[in-house]
Amino acid sequence: MSRLILLFLSIPFVLSAAPKCPEDFVRVERTPTVKNNHTSDWCFAVLALDRxxxxxWARGLCANYxxxxxxxxxxxxxxxxxxxxKGxxxxxxRDFNKTITNLLIAVDGEFTPxxxxxxxxxxxxxxxxxxxxxxxxxxxxxxDSSNTDPTFALDRNLEGYPNGRSESGFPGGISIARYASCLAMDPDRYDSAEFKYEDITNHTLHDGFFHLTWCDGSEGEEQNMFGVLCGGPPQ
Known part of the structure; x- marks a missing residue:
């Protein structure tokens, strides 16, 4: 009489931790679409940077995360x-010993060459x-990122594009024009002492504002460019 012997092999496995945002990053849900590469989960942080x-420099800061x-x-x-x-x-x-009257935040997006x-x-x-x-x-x-639909931001420029131009003249009738080419975000102001983060959905100011700044940072300080918006999927 033959016997069938079943050997149950124990296969070890490791429970991997669920993806999460780095410390100080905020997690938000997104509606997956073709334009945001079907992204449903996103982490972001506004980080201070003197350049x-x-x-x-802004790209380099985000790369650290x-x-x-x-x-x-x-x-x-x-x-x-x-x-x-606001924080x-x-x-x-405090860190840069500056007085910032109207913080601007470097965000993704610049003119193609x-x-x-x-x-x-x-x-x-x-x-x-x-x-x-x-x-x-x-x-x-x-x-830089293919996981965000830029439609909202592109439709929220009140000045139109382009909105920053500088021209220099040289002997012989030579004129050289430069354009502000990198996107920056002008955030809403939340100065009310009663305002709390959980009230965000009930807070109504303007509907978003973006404009262009000089990509080389030559006028960053004059424009109060001291913030960088970094983001990506949970890791």
Missing amino acids: AGSRD NYTLSIPESLEEFRLISAYS VTAAAE KCKAKMVRNWRYKPKKDKGECGLHQNLFSF
């Missing part, structure tokens, strides 16, 4: 980031009217 006006520059995807995120930025203003004033060249050749160029590759919602901007 936030330099895009390279294995994240990239980020940008709010909705009005709710904009207001939440605005609320937390960043206090930290920057091809579209910027188009503006340099034609100072009357208006991206909002361009139906081609340099249109506002086409390839006017490049973004």
Whole structure:
């Protein structure tokens, strides 16, 4: 009589910890769409940096957390980031010995070189009217992160694009134009002593405001550029 012997092998396994946000980062839920690469979970933090006006320095700061520059995807995120930025203003004033009247935050997004060249050749160029590759919602901007839909931010520029231009003249009739090309966020102000973070959904100020700053940081201090928005999925 044959016998069937079953051997049960114990297979060891390790329970991995659930992904989470780094310390001091806030976790938010997002609606997955094609434009945000089906992202449903996001971590962000507004971090103080005395050279936030330099895009390279801002990127480098986010890389320390294995994240990239980020940008709010909705009005709710904009207001939440605005609320937390108040603490960043206090930290920057203390650490950098500065008086910051209106904190600006470096966020993801800058003009593509091809579209910027188009503006340099034609100072009357208006991206909002361009139906081609340099249109506002086409390839006017490049973004470090592919996990955020930039539509909200691109539609919240009250001055239109471009909104910062500098021109220098040289002998022989030479004129060289420069453009502010990197996106910055102008957060809402939450100065009421009664305001608490949990009241964020009931707080109504303006509907978000973004504009352009100089990417090399040459005028960062004058523009109160002392904050950087870093973000990415939980790790």
